Amino acid sequence: MVRINLAKEMETLLGPLYGRALDARARRPVLGDVMADQTVRSIDYPFEQLKITPTLAPSIAARAKHFDDWAGEFIAASPDATVLHLAAGLDARVWRVDPPASVTWFDIDHPEVIDLRRALLPTRDNYHLVGADLTAPDWLDAVPVHGPALVLAEGLTMYLEPQAGHDLFRRLVDHCGHGTLAFDAFNSMGNRMQQRHGGLRRTGATLRWGIDDPHELERVDPRLRLTDSLSALYAPGANRIALRFRIMAVLVSPFPPLRNIGRYLRYAF
Numbered sequence: 001m002v003r004i005n006l007a008k009e010m011e012t013l014l015g016p017l018y019g020r021a022l023d024a025r026a027r028r029p030v031l032g033d034v035m036a037d038q039t040v041r042s043i044d045y046p047f048e049q050l051k052i053t054p055t056l057a058p059s060i061a062a063r064a065k066h067f068d069d070w071a072g073e074f075i076a077a078s079p080d081a082t083v084l085h086l087a088a089g090l091d092a093r094v095w096r097v098d099p100p101a102s103v104t105w106f107d108i109d110h111p112e113v114i115d116l117r118r119a120l121l122p123t124r125d126n127y128h129l130v131g132a133d134l135t136a137p138d139w140l141d142a143v144p145v146h147g148p149a150l151v152l153a154e155g156l157t158m159y160l161e162p163q164a165g166h167d168l169f170r171r172l173v174d175h176c177g178h179g180t181l182a183f184d185a186f187n188s189m190g191n192r193m194q195q196r197h198g199g200l201r202r203t204g205a206t207l208r209w210g211i212d213d214p215h216e217l218e219r220v221d222p223r224l225r226l227t228d229s230l231s232a233l234y235a236p237g238a239n240r241i242a243l244r245f246r247i248m249a250v251l252v253s254p255f256p257p258l259r260n261i262g263r264y265l266r267y268a269f
Contacts (some may be wrong), residue, residue, distance in 0.1 A: 013087075017090045026054065
């Protein structure tokens with residue numbers, strides 16, 4: 001068993017991992033990530049304290065599947081792509097998407113997290129790990145980009161200061177040249193609501209950047225062009241989430257701040 005000793009924002013990676021594992025154990029899984037379940041069973045950690053339940057797990061799995069699908073769509077159109085998976089945590093996305101050998105894939109996270117990936121997850125061809133603080137200016141030097149670039153950032157932006165997020169995305173566009181940026185975001189109300197979640201409070205992490213207007217990034221860097229802005233409550237696959245969340249989606253649909261608590265965003269550059 002591998003013991004976990006991560007601080008604050010890094011520890012939050014365990015919540016989505018556990019959600020994907022619980023989904024894999026379900027009779028009708030949304031994602032079916034067996035590697036997540038195997039990883040959880042290899043870790044010495046009190047996962048129950050994260051307050052991730054079998055009822056919540058389908059929502060976590062649906063989010064992961066959405067970004068898997070976007071990745072698969074991009075790779076099908078650009079089989080020579082470079083994928084930068086930011087804040088990869090212990091996500092087995094590269095195995096779920098299973099890109100061809102012509103795709104170069106980088107999983108990037110804090111060095112402590114990358115050490116855990118090396119201990120818990122296998123390797124594969126044309127797959128690379130980069131340990132770095134994403135807000136530092138020089139980590140991209142270790143990431144050569146060939147062909148169109150897909151930048152994925154699931155569960156990252158809300159933990160960044162807004163200025164740090166703006167600077168990160170500008171550096172990515174500078175470095176990658178052309179491609180697609182895809183990530184999820186909470187709005188300000190979503191950050192306030194999520195900050196009260198018992199599992200998040202346990203880690204001591206703070207949510208900082210709420211994106212109320214998806215066009216914010218176009219103003220920050222005109223090279224970014226918003227192509228998709230989907231509410232997580234109504235995105236494809238949301239019909240598989242728990243009934244109480246589907247009922248909530250119907251009830252809040254007339255109220256934009258509630259309807260758009262969480263979004264899936266995609267930009268071309």
